[in-house]
Amino acid sequence: MYEYVMAPEQDVVISSRVRLSRNYEDLPFSPKLTREYAEEVIDRTTTAVFNTENGAAFTFLRMGDLEEDARSRLVEHHLISYDLLKFINYSAAMISSAGTVTVMLNEEDHIRFQGLLPGLQLERSAEMALKLDEAVGEKYPFAFDPQWGFLSASPANTGTGLRASVILHLPALAASGQMGAVMQTIAKLGLTVRGLYGDGSEARGNLYQLSNQATLGRSEEDVIRALSAAAGQVVEHERGMREQAEKKDLLQLQDQLMRSWGELMYARLMNVGEFMKRYSDIRYAASMGYLHAPLPGLDALMMDAQPGSLGVRSGKLMSPRESEILRAQVLRDELKKLVSE
Numbered sequence: 199m200y201e202y203v204m205a206p207e208q209d210v211v212i213s214s215r216v217r218l219s220r221n222y223e224d225l226p227f228s229p230k231l232t233r234e235y236a237e238e239v240i241d242r243t244t245t246a247v248f249n250t251e252n253g254a255a256f257t258f259l260r261m262g263d264l265e266e267d268a269r270s271r272l273v274e275h276h277l278i279s280y281d282l283l284k285f286i287n288y289s290a291a292m293i294s295s296a297g298t299v300t301v302m303l304n305e306e307d308h309i310r311f312q313g314l315l316p317g318l319q320l321e322r323s324a325e326m327a328l329k330l331d332e333a334v335g336e337k338y339p340f341a342f343d344p345q346w347g348f349l350s351a352s353p354a355n356t357g358t359g360l361r362a363s364v365i366l367h368l369p370a371l372a373a374s375g376q377m378g379a380v381m382q383t384i385a386k387l388g389l390t391v392r393g394l395y396g397d398g399s400e401a402r403g404n405l406y407q408l409s410n411q412a413t414l415g416r417s418e419e420d421v422i423r424a425l426s427a428a429a430g431q432v433v434e435h436e437r438g439m440r441e442q443a444e445k446k447d448l449l450q451l452q453d454q455l456m457r458s459w460g461e462l463m464y465a466r467l468m469n470v471g472e473f474m475k476r477y478s479d480i481r482y483a484a485s486m487g488y489l490h491a492p493l494p495g496l497d498a499l500m501m502d503a504q505p506g507s508l509g510v511r512s513g514k515l516m517s518p519r520e521s522e523i524l525r526a527q528v529l530r531d532e533l534k535k536l537v538s539e
Contacts, residue, residue, distance in 0.1 A: 202492035205317025209485040210433045212365040212405065212497050215276060216323040216422070218311040218331050219350050219359035223341040228306055228351040236288040239308045246334040247292055247301055255295045261286040267515075270506025276314060276365075281305050299326050306351050307359075309334070316494060318429055320362055320422050328418070354411075358418050363409035364429045369482045370439035371432075372404045380432065384408065387428055403474035403481075403500070408432065440486065455483035462533060468526040469518075473503055491537045499532050 205211075221227055222242065225235050247253055261269055261283060269286070272278045277297060282289050282305045292301040302310035311334075313326035341349040347357040355361070371377055381391045390411050393401045408429055410421050443451050458479035462468070468476075477500050483489040484496060501507060503525050509516060512524055 202494040204493065205315065205319060207318040207430075207433050208316060208493050210367055210436050211318040211429060212367055213276065213314060213316050214318055214320045214323045214364050215312060215314045215362070216320060216327045217361045218309075218327050219307040219348070219352075219355040219361070220309040220311065220331060220335070221307050221341045221349060221351070223339050225308065227308075227341075227349075228304075231288065231304065231308075233288065236304045240290050240303050242338045243301060243303055243309055243334060244292065246337045247330065250330065250333045252294070256292045256299075256301070257295070259291050259293065261289045261291070265509075267506045267509030270504075271510050272506075274504040274506050275501050277312075278302055279305060279310070282310075299330060301330065307355065316497070318364060318426065318433070320364065320426050320429075324360070324362065324418060324422050358416065358421065360418050360421055361409060362421055362425050363407050364425065366406050366408055366429070366432060366436070367404060367478070367481055367485075368406055368432070368436050369404040369478050370443055371436050372401075373443070374439050376435075376439070377406075380435065384428060384432075387424065389425065389428055402471070403478040405474075405478075440482075444486065452483070452488050455479045455486075455488060459483065459489060459533075459537075462529050465526045465529075467519075467522045468529060469522050470503070470505060470525070473525060473529070474500075477503075489537060491533075495536045499529070499536065502532075503528060 222239065225238060226232075231239075244258055247256055259272075269278075269283055272291070272293075273280055273283070275297065277293055277300050278291050279302065282291065282302050285304055288304040290303045292303070294300070298314055300310075300312040300314070302312065311327040311331045313323035315323050315326075343349055348359040350356045350359060368377065371380060384391055388411055390409055392407045392409070393405075408425070410425055458476040462473075462476050462480065477496065480489055480491070481493065481496050481500075484491045484493055502511070505521060508521055508524055508528070511528070512520075516524065
């Protein structure tokens with residue numbers, strides 16, 4: 199079985215992501231971006247990135263050249279944003295071989311630099327994004343105002359242009375009915391809680407995205423520090439609720455969670471909604487030691503079982519029924535490899 203390495207706080211925190219919004223100072227911002235200017239953004243950025251120390255590790259992808267499933271897979275694996283797909287005739291992405299760094303081109307802003315790592319690793323994620331940001335900015339200056347900071351097509355991104363987020367697995371908090379209180383506390387800190395894929399998405403599988411709202415008037419360090427501290431508090435709260443649930447009725451908790459393991463191992467049809475519920479249960483069970491499975495492996499399987507990723511795996515356009523059949527088959531096959539008795 200493949201040896202997975204656990205990241206910090208990965209029993210609760212699935213991943214950490216930091217994005218930086220940037221615009222070239224001499225090119226029109228997004229609303230006035232023509233195809234000619236969009237190509238200039240792509241040419242400048244690819245030239246600069248490919249010439250960095252690790253430039254050879256990046257793959258360049260034009261969104262318009264990809265099939266719909268392939269584009270969806272990139273979103274499902276958090277390598278690009280949904281918003282990048284709003285501009286598929288203009289947009290592109292550069293993705294590192296490890297999938298830890300992405301450069302999105304011609305989204306809402308000219309560039310979005312992204313650092314992505316498992317567990318609670320916001321500082322390291324920020325370092326990766328900022329390093330690439332500095333390398334590109336040295337060659338082609340970004341729009342910057344001494345008073346307001348980095349300028350953006352959206353006022354919400356003016357300032358540092360930094361958006362940081364962590365994806366949290368909170369099944370015990372959700373079951374206790376305390377998520378409302380947690381969200382109110384988070385809002386008072388200038389942070390927000392969304393679904394798995396950001397604005398407008400559902401919190402399927404008890405997965406929540408915690409992120410900063412303001413980018414103006416705060417340094418990158420302050421934003422990262424505040425979000426890391428808040429995430430740490432939520433992690434401790436979730437762990438405390440898990441311990442309470444275990445003490446209240448251990449057998450009932452184990453029975454509830456392990457039933458989902460049985461469903462996943464023997465089901466012949468599995469829609470994505472049901473799968474996310476079952477995934478949440480077996481991830482919870484694994485984090486408590488009831489099921490011997492590596493959390494990074496379960497998280498990778500969760501992304502691979504999403505609709506776009508399944509479509510890429512099949513290599514064809516599937517009906518909903520075919521997708522449910524393939525998902526159930528993939529889950530049976532992969533869980534056999536991941537779980538040890």
